[in-house]
Amino acid sequence: MEHITEMLKGVLEGCVLEIISRGETYGYEITQHLRELGFTDVVEGTVYTITMRLEKHNLVDIEKKRSTVGPPRKFYTLNEAGKEKLDTFWEKWDFVSNKINELKSKEIKRRG
Amino acid sequence: MEHITEMLKGVLEGCVLEIISRGETYGYEITQHLRELGFTDVVEGTVYTITMRLEKHNLVDIEKKRSTVGPPRKFYTLNEAGKEKLDTFWEKWDFVSNKINELKSKEIKRRG
DNA sequence: AACACTATTCTGCGATACTATATACCAGTA
DNA sequence: TACTGGTATATAGTATCGCAGAATAGTGTT
Incomplete structure (x- = not known):
């Protein structure tokens, strides 16, 4: 699936939080992981901006470890x-996704 | 529900399309309608920017009609x-929401 | 040395929604 | 007339977020 950029806004950070x-x-x-998810x-650059944001907002602890296959992780x-x-x-996600699925499936009340 | 701004990016336009x-x-x-939805x-300003975008991208037909309760609509x-x-x-929405719900409910495959 | 692979870092950009405000139209009321 | 409130479009400015693209840095292989 391509061109889903805008739809990922606001949810990609949540996905990263979940994965961590x-x-x-x-x-x-x-x-x-995100690629495997679909x-x-x-x-990488996209994920980097997210992890940087998580650091900045003090939502994560960080530990640098050496690797045998490349630079430190x-x-x-x-x-x-x-x-x-x-x-x-997840609360926001449930709320928003429920509302949108509601819109998708239901009739709209029309005023006179 | 408050502070869902970012999560609405990319879906609000779709909601407006659906409503129209x-x-x-x-x-x-x-x-x-959007307010009633939740x-x-x-x-108004937010919706206006979306309808303007729809106009600009030639996704809508427009008809101006007089109103008895205010300015023309x-x-x-x-x-x-x-x-x-x-x-x-809707295709994108189904794809993205399925993937995210998958992430929410499933274990992640961890590599050795 | 040169190369391939892994992995992080950096920067500027475009798209989107929000804030705040301005303008206009109409109805009801004092 | 003047005022108020609801309806309705319009616009400028701002913040956030994901993306593109490249640079940099380790490690192992040839």
């Missing part, structure tokens, strides 16, 4: 604030 | 291009 919540991981690996066009884990942010994200 | 597809309507009324914080109907855009929107 499953266990410590780093940017490059997050990108691969968001095949996501590139920055491993992320969610801290308490990050977990709260993730919970809030 | 149900029958000719105008900006102010579209805003009210997007209570959507304001600009009624919109979807043209063929608009209907195609709407179909594409």
Whole structure:
């Protein structure tokens, strides 16, 4: 699926939070998870801007570890604030997606 | 529900297209529909920028009609291009929302 | 050395929704 | 007449977010 850029706004960060919540991981690996999920066009730069934002907002803890296959990796884990942010994200997601599916399936009340 | 601004990016236009597809309507009324749907914080200005975009992209036909309760209304109907855009929107929505719900519910494959 | 692969970092851009405001039209009321 | 409130379009400016594209940096292989 292509050209879903705009539709990903506001949800990609939530997806990254969710992925990090499953266990410590780093940017490059997050990108691969997203691609496997089906968001095949996501590139490293995009994920980088998100992880940078998570750092800036103090939602993650960071640990740098050496790798045998390349430069050091920055491993992320969610801290308490990050977990709260993730919970809030899913609440918003449920709300918005329910409303949109409602619109998709239901008749609209028309005024006289 | 508040602060869902970013999550609405990319879907609000689709919602407006869907609302117009149900029958000719105008900006102010579209805003009210969205508010009734649950997007209570959507304001006229936001919808206006969307309808202007639809006009610019030639997705709607326009008819100006007088009103007994205020200034003239600009009624919109979807043209063929608009209907195609709407179909594409729902395809993208189904794709994205399925993927995200998948992420929400499933385990992630972890590599060794 | 040269190359391939992994991985992070950086910067500027375009698209979108929001804020705030201005303008205009009409009805009802004092 | 003047005022108020609801209806309705229009516009300028701002912030956020994902993307494109490239640079940089380690490590192992040839």
